Amino acid sequence: MNKQTLTKDDKTPALSIRGVGVSYGDFQAIRNVDMGVETGECFGLIGLNGAGKTTLIKAILGLRNHEDGEIKIFDRPLGSKAVKQRLAFLPERFEPPWFLSGLEFLKFSARLYGVDISKETCFEYAERVALDTEALKRRVQTYSKGMRQKLGLLATILTGCDLLILDEPMSGLDPVARALVKNLLLETKAKGCTIFLSSHILADMDEICDRVAVMNECSVRFVGTPKEFKVRSGDQSLERAFLHFVEQKRVA
Numbered sequence: 001m002n003k004q005t006l007t008k009d010d011k012t013p014a015l016s017i018r019g020v021g022v023s024y025g026d027f028q029a030i031r032n033v034d035m036g037v038e039t040g041e042c043f044g045l046i047g048l049n050g051a052g053k054t055t056l057i058k059a060i061l062g063l064r065n066h067e068d069g070e071i072k073i074f075d076r077p078l079g080s081k082a083v084k085q086r087l088a089f090l091p092e093r094f095e096p097p098w099f100l101s102g103l104e105f106l107k108f109s110a111r112l113y114g115v116d117i118s119k120e121t122c123f124e125y126a127e128r129v130a131l132d133t134e135a136l137k138r139r140v141q142t143y144s145k146g147m148r149q150k151l152g153l154l155a156t157i158l159t160g161c162d163l164l165i166l167d168e169p170m171s172g173l174d175p176v177a178r179a180l181v182k183n184l185l186l187e188t189k190a191k192g193c194t195i196f197l198s199s200h201i202l203a204d205m206d207e208i209c210d211r212v213a214v215m216n217e218c219s220v221r222f223v224g225t226p227k228e229f230k231v232r233s234g235d236q237s238l239e240r241a242f243l244h245f246v247e248q249k250r251v252a
Contacts, residue, residue: 013036013075014041014162015043017035017071019070020068029052029055030055031219035213037194038194039194040189040192041195042208043197043210043212044205046198046205047214054092054167054198088165090155090167092167094149098139098140101138101139102143106155107122109155110155110160112159126154128183128184129150130150131147144172148172149173164188164193166196166197169199178204182204186208205226206226206237211223212226216245229245
């Protein structure tokens with residue numbers, strides 16, 4: 001479904017961030033952020049509330065100007081039409097237009113990216129995340145939080161974009177839905193898509209992310225595999241390793 005075929009031999013980073021800083025007046029929200037996301041990987045962003053994750057995502061999307069540094073997507077500067085057509089975003093607080101049915105919203109979102117999807121494809125993907133296909137015929141104002149979240153995830157994936165940026169994609173999902181969504185994200189990655197996600201559910205990040213970045217006090221303090229992060233603290237879960245990391249920083 002991707003509009004541009006990507007292969008494992010493609011060495012162009014999906015996302016490159018070098019020395020980026022963002023301020024709100026006199027307050028510096030993030031400073032000197034350095035990291036890169038390789039094409040075709042699932043990359044997770046971890047941090048406490050207020051660490052700068054949302055600000056960084058806004059800067060990546062071009063929704064917040066960065067005073068310092070450089071951000072490139074597939075080696076191109078932000079703002080170009082070519083970049084926008086390869087990038088899809090799911091916000092943490094996703095609210096689809098209430099007057100559309102679920103099916104109308106999925107087809108509308110895909111058309112924004114020049115993709116025509118059939119009703120059958122929409123139903124197929126809905127079933128894969130346990131979203132009742134009958135619900136797709138109803139207006140989204142009748143949807144629960146979990147149903148809206150599933151719809152947003154499907155709409156983002158069905159754009160066929162090369163880079164998906166997902167802010168708390170598991171929010172409001174029950175354990176069964178989370179497992180199904182993780183499977184779908186891994187399948188999407190296997191097709192060559194790059195996934196950049198932020199989540200507080202570290203068990204999910206541990207399971208699906210190739211690498212993670214840990215933000216603390218407005219800067220990135222670690223970039224590497226979940227296993228490498230766990231080895232640093234001697235913990236067996238990413239959640240405990242992160243808690244250990246935060247405690248060390250507070251003592252320091």
